[in-house]
Amino acid sequence: MKLSAKIVQENWQSLEESLGYSFKKRSLLAEALTHRSYANEFQSEALPDNERLEFLGDAVLDLVISQHLMETLPESHEGDLTRIRAEVVALPSLASLASSLKIGSCLLLGRGEESSGGRNKPSLLADALESLFGAVFTDGGFESAKSVIMPLFVPLLQQAATDEGQDFKSRLQELLQSTRRELPVYTLIETTGPAHERLYRIDVQIDGCAYGSGQGRTKKSAEQAAAKATLLLLDENS
Numbered sequence: 001m002k003l004s005a006k007i008v009q010e011n012w013q014s015l016e017e018s019l020g021y022s023f024k025k026r027s028l029l030a031e032a033l034t035h036r037s038y039a040n041e042f043q044s045e046a047l048p049d050n051e052r053l054e055f056l057g058d059a060v061l062d063l064v065i066s067q068h069l070m071e072t073l074p075e076s077h078e079g080d081l082t083r084i085r086a087e088v089v090a091l092p093s094l095a096s097l098a099s100s101l102k103i104g105s106c107l108l109l110g111r112g113e114e115s116s117g118g119r120n121k122p123s124l125l126a127d128a129l130e131s132l133f134g135a136v137f138t139d140g141g142f143e144s145a146k147s148v149i150m151p152l153f154v155p156l157l158q159q160a161a162t163d164e165g166q167d168f169k170s171r172l173q174e175l176l177q178s179t180r181r182e183l184p185v186y187t188l189i190e191t192t193g194p195a196h197e198r199l200y201r202i203d204v205q206i207d208g209c210a211y212g213s214g215q216g217r218t219k220k221s222a223e224q225a226a227a228k229a230t231l232l233l234l235d236e237n238s
Contacts, residue, residue: 008033011106018101019132021148025139028053032135033103033128035118037110050131057134058197060142061089064149065157073161086217087225088156091192091199094126097152103128123192168227172204175234182207184230186223189213202226 012029016022023029031048039049065088069081076084087093098104104119107128118124137145172184190201202222204211211233214225 005108008106008108011102015101015103015106019136019148020151021136021140021144023135023139028135028139029132030108032131033106034108035110035113035124035128037113037118038108041110050128053131053134053138054127055134056137057130057132060133060137060145061130061149063142064146065089065153067146068150068153068157072157083218083221083224084157084160086221087160088153090215090217091122091126092215093156094129095122098125098129101129103132168224168231172227172231175231176206184211184227186226188219188222204230206230 009030012033016029032050032053034047034049036049036051039047062085065085066081069076069084073081073084099120103125107119107124109118113124133145133149136148169184176183185205187203187205188200189203191198192201193199197217199215199217200219200222201213201215202219202225203213204226212226212229212231214222214227214229216222216225
């Protein structure tokens, strides 16, 4: 559904309420929700798009999550902390949170991006969420950004911490060996994102049949996610 700029802007107050933050500088909110396609169509107005704020928001998000993990998991090694952080800030998690906040209906999009379903694109939604984090940080500082980010990510962090140390690949291999089935084959299906923020998708095949699929910021984490998804499927079908 095509939304006019006026209708989109009417949704911004509801978004602020969902975030629990009211912008002092409204232009920052507008910038965070302006996609490059819209800015390009209105070049005469010199509208800034949200890419710079996305760059900042990505760093702010990593810092907030890293600080939380350092405080709550004092016994965990750097590798485990990295894995947890990568899992919770991955594109699927960000896109899901953005959808729950109805960010899609708040975006200013160009006609081409609008017609191609941009309001529901995971990558676009994830970028917009990070842009909002950058905007909150610029408008209100680190503590304001933290107060917005943490309520959104606490459930994800709790789940990731629960999974800490679990080797789903080993568990899957042990299960298959116990039932005399072929060992799983992990296949890299897709690599997306810029060089500094790669996202890998791995599929698992067993006996030539496709099972679970997983994504992660590293191939190892994607394989673990795929193994976990496969274990869940096998449990459901047992």
